[in-house]
Amino acid sequence: MLTISCSINDRPYELTIDPRASLLDMLRDQGLTSVKQGCGMGECGACTVLVDDVAVNACLYLATWVHGKRIRTVEGEVKNGQLSPVQQAYVDAGAVQCGFCTPGLIMTTTAFVEACRDKFRNPEDITPEDIRRAHAGNLCRCTGYDTIVQAVRQSLGQPASAQDLTKSSPP
Numbered sequence: 001m002l003t004i005s006c007s008i009n010d011r012p013y014e015l016t017i018d019p020r021a022s023l024l025d026m027l028r029d030q031g032l033t034s035v036k037q038g039c040g041m042g043e044c045g046a047c048t049v050l051v052d053d054v055a056v057n058a059c060l061y062l063a064t065w066v067h068g069k070r071i072r073t074v075e076g077e078v079k080n081g082q083l084s085p086v087q088q089a090y091v092d093a094g095a096v097q098c099g100f101c102t103p104g105l106i107m108t109t110t111a112f113v114e115a116c117r118d119k120f121r122n123p124e125d126i127t128p129e130d131i132r133r134a135h136a137g138n139l140c141r142c143t144g145y146d147t148i149v150q151a152v153r154q155s156l157g158q159p160a161s162a163q164d165l166t167k168s169s170p171p
């Protein structure tokens with residue numbers, strides 16, 4: 001066992017963990033059950049969280065690697081009882097069916113929107129194809145991809161496009 005320090009959703013943690021533990025197991029052991037285990041092998045994205053604002057697959061990420069780092073999960077995106085703009089966009093677009101993929105998708109979208117903002121990308125220049133490529137690591141078994149793209153567009157400040165509703169391929 002070894003002890004690590006990290007921040008999870010802006011709260012400091014000191015945790016004694018098995019050095020073989022995944023970040024997925026560590027977070028779920030802390031009650032953060034939004035972090036889902038789907039495939040457990042880096043294929044589905046259901047376990048996506050942010051480490052220092054970068055989206056990672058928590059099932060493939062050793063818990064020891066987060067020592068000194070900042071972790072964000074979907075639970076922490078709610079501030080003062082208010083959904084984040086990305087969370088609200090998923091609600092508004094009706095982009096949630098069974099919801100299993102949703103926490104991971106929301107964290108991928110959050111990282112994508114923040115990276116676009118940090119790079120001063122003009123939201124109007126970001127195409128649905130850019131969005132689909134950026135979310136290609138997140139699979140939705142309910143296949144609600146059109147509304148997911150709409151949610152990302154709303155998160156970027158783009159108007160919803162009728163074109164999104166004509167596509168059914170994965171992001």
Ligand code: FES
Binds near residue numbers: 038039057
């Ligand atoms: S559970 Fe981690 S990518 Fe599927």
Ligand code: FES
Binds near residue numbers: 098100140144
């Ligand atoms: S909403 Fe069911 S897996 Fe995506």
